Amino acid sequence: MRIEDKLNQLKANNQKAFNVYVPFGYPTIKASRDIVLTLFDNGVDIVELGIPFSDPLADGPIIQEATSVALGGGANVDKMFDFLAQIKEKTDNPIVIMTYFNPVFAYGVTSFFKKMKKVSCSGIMVVDLPLEESQDYLEKTRDYNLEPIFFITPTTSSSRAEKIAKISRGFIYYISVKGTTGPRDLVYPVLKKNIDQLKKITETSICVGFGIHEKKQVQEINKFADGVIIGSEIVSFIAREHKSKGFLAKLGKKVRSLKG
Amino acid sequence: MKLPDKRGYYGSFGGKFVPETLSFCLNELESAYRTALKDKQFKKKVSALLIEYANRPTPLYYAEKLSSKFGMRIYLKREDLLHTGAHKINNALAQAMLAKFMKKPRIIAETGAGQHGVAVATAAGLLGFKCDIYMGAADVSRQSMNVFRMKVLGANVISVNTGSKTLKDACNQAIRDWVSSVDNTYYLIGSTIGPHPYPEMVRNFQSVIGIEARKQILQIRGRLPDFLVACVGGGSNAIGLFYPFYKDSKVKFIGVEAAGLGLMSDNSASLAKGRVGVFQGAKSFLLQDCFGQVKEAHSVAPGLDYPGVGPEHSFYKETKRAEYVTIDDKEALWGFKTLSEIEGIIPALESSHAIAYLKRLAPLNRGKTVIVCLSGRGDKDLNIVMEQLGDK
Structure with a gap:
């Protein structure tokens, strides 16, 4: 399923998108598959699958640690595409690839996109590929009918936001705070003001990520945005619990408790 | 351009x-x-600090004994004499x-x-x-x-x-x-x-190295040098020396990367052994595996121990404006000892890579004039050298 279709479907039913980020291959490649399926089974709408990278400079300690474990376990781009091909046989729910640019660049942007198309994965977001560096990448996403998702942050000017809104497909990832990934308090009035302003310039859905770690935040943000993305909170839960008995059931419960 | x-x-x-x-x-x-x-005050203040506080201009020293050892005219740009000991x-x-x-x-x-x-x-x-x-x-x-x-x-x-x-x-x-x-x-x-x-x-803030060196060599020798030699980790002392000579097409630039334990082993030679990648904000040569994961670099010189390299060096390599060569840990230690013993100057291990390269440059270039950037002094490295030479 395409990201845009999923969001339209949710909108038609008056629902908000509940998205979860997990790094591919964490804690192991095999466990990763069960985790992604469990997320979908428990009400997650879109999974953002992170490609572990040696130098995750936009991530806080929780995701840094997880990606380093995943890399140590042999996670790489080829194995991720195999994984996606298998997952797609089990579920039609959309998966967005979230990555730093170098793993895509090293693979070859065209080869990477060909593989995405082959495994019917349309969504991709690249953390360190801002507007000014994205021209060639964007043209290629069009060639393969992909949905490139871009970021807008509190430091993005309104004229720049307008340009980003025009090229972002599926949804716009609004980063709630200046900073790296990881749990923190959010200031809703400021966030609401920024999202309201964005809504004036674009019809594209806006999902909010970074810092979200509790149900109350999800509810507050869903009052003005189209959905949320939760990463570190789930990743640290996996870190704590993955060796415990009944882990997948616990993970399901955790996800439901956040979604509310 | x-x-x-x-x-x-x-x-x-x-x-x-x-x-x-x-x-x-x-x-x-x-x-x-x-x-x-464009602010005159800003420029004036920076320049005053460099002169009065940091000890600029640094000498361009004719290393007579080193020159006779190698059969070249060797000048050292003495950045090691700056306050805090490096460029x-x-x-x-x-x-x-x-x-x-x-x-x-x-x-x-x-x-x-x-x-x-x-x-x-x-x-x-x-x-x-x-x-x-x-x-x-x-x-x-x-x-x-x-x-x-x-x-x-x-x-x-x-x-x-x-x-x-x-x-x-x-x-x-x-x-x-x-x-x-x-x-x-x-x-x-x-x-x-x-x-x-x-x-x-x-680059622009480090160009003072090359601007001074160019003026000094013209004053001393009445001509431009044949070679500029500098070590390259990220590449700031090298680009600072090279850039002001960019249009002097007869002046050859040689950047010396760290081959560490060897080019087939752990090294820091991004230009020699890396592929183009995107790392820490820029597209440039990078030590990485086939999936784009960044490799760990190694060099006996801590300042060269970096898997990437400045994008301008990648450009100089691609356009052949500069040549990039490598010197391994052992050769660098030889450079360190040689300069210390015959000139009484203890160089930083980083700069020792540039010194060591002279041994390879000299045989085919007798009598040529070369400026080496002595980017820093070696006091900081004495512990490492003691360990490496087994004196500890």
Whole structure:
């Protein structure tokens, strides 16, 4: 399923998108598959699958640690595409690839996109590929009918936001705070003001990520945005619990408790 | 052709590959930098600091004994005589002045060996900034004396325990800090790396090396040199020496990378052994595996221990404006000993790579004139050398 279709479907039913980020291959490649399926089974709408990278400079300690474990376990781009091909046989729910640019660049942007198309994965977001560096990448996403998702942050000017809104497909990832990934308090009035302003310039859905770690935040943000993305909170839960008995059931419960 | 172009590219290298939050900071920085360059007061103050505080101009020393040993005319650009002992202070003072110009109360920086960290701590102390220096945990334990120097100078040193616990991880952590603190913080990068405008700024602030050297050699010899030789890690002392000679097409540039334990083993030779990649904000040559994961670098010289290289060097390599060669740990130690013994100058292990290359350059170039950038002094490296030579 395409990201845009999923969001339209949710909108038609008056629902908000509940998205979860997990790094591919964490804690192991095999466990990763069960985790992604469990997320979908428990009400997650879109999974953002992170490609572990040696130098995750936009991530806080929780995701840094997880990606380093995943890399140590042999996670790489080829194995991720195999994984996606298998997952797609089990579920039609959309998966967005979230990555730093170098793993895509090293693979070859065209080869990477060909593989995405082959495994019917349309969504991709690249953390360190801002507007000014994205021209060639964007043209290629069009060639393969992909949905490139871009970021807008509190430091993005309104004229720049307008340009980003025009090229972002599926949804716009609004980063709630200046900073790296990881749990923190959010200031809703400021966030609401920024999202309201964005809504004036674009019809594209806006999902909010970074810092979200509790149900109350999800509810507050869903009052003005189209959905949320939760990463570190789930990743640290996996870190704590993955060796415990009944882990997948616990993970399901955790996800439901956040979604509310 | 303008280097870099408006988008911060040197040919196909460079750019601004950063998370969206930082795009704003880089634009703010670039516009402040351009304004400062037109500000007479700013330029006057920077130049006064370099002269009165840092000890510029540095001598261009004719190394007579070294010259007769190799059969070439060898001149050393003595950046080792600067305050704090290396060329890093040129950039640290200038960028700290820029931070003042931008009214940022706090400076952060990354450091590997600690030379840049010491230079930043010095500039920050002098100009009254709060200062946090990120340093890989492995480097903190290897370079305890420089850690202590930074602390004495009033800086706070933050040990980084992630990744390979070296320079690249310190750099990641500094970027993470900057993303969270952009309003009041200036990030002072120490080499010609990172997203635009950093490579350009650092080059321009280090160009004082080449501008002086060019003037000095013309005065002394009445002609330009045949060769410029400098070590390349990130590449700031090399680009600082090379760039002012860019249009002197007969002057050959030689950048010396660290081959570490050997080119087939652990090394820091990004230009010789790397492939083009995108790392810490720029497109350039990079030591990486086939899936784009960045490799850990190695060199006996802590300041060369970095898997990337400045984008302008990648451009010089591609356009063949410069030649890049490698010197391994053992050869560098030989360079260290040789210069110490016959000229009475203890060079930094980084600069020792450039010295060691003379041995290979000399046989086919008898009588030619060469300027070597002696980027720093070697006191900081005595512990490493003692270990390596088994005197400890």
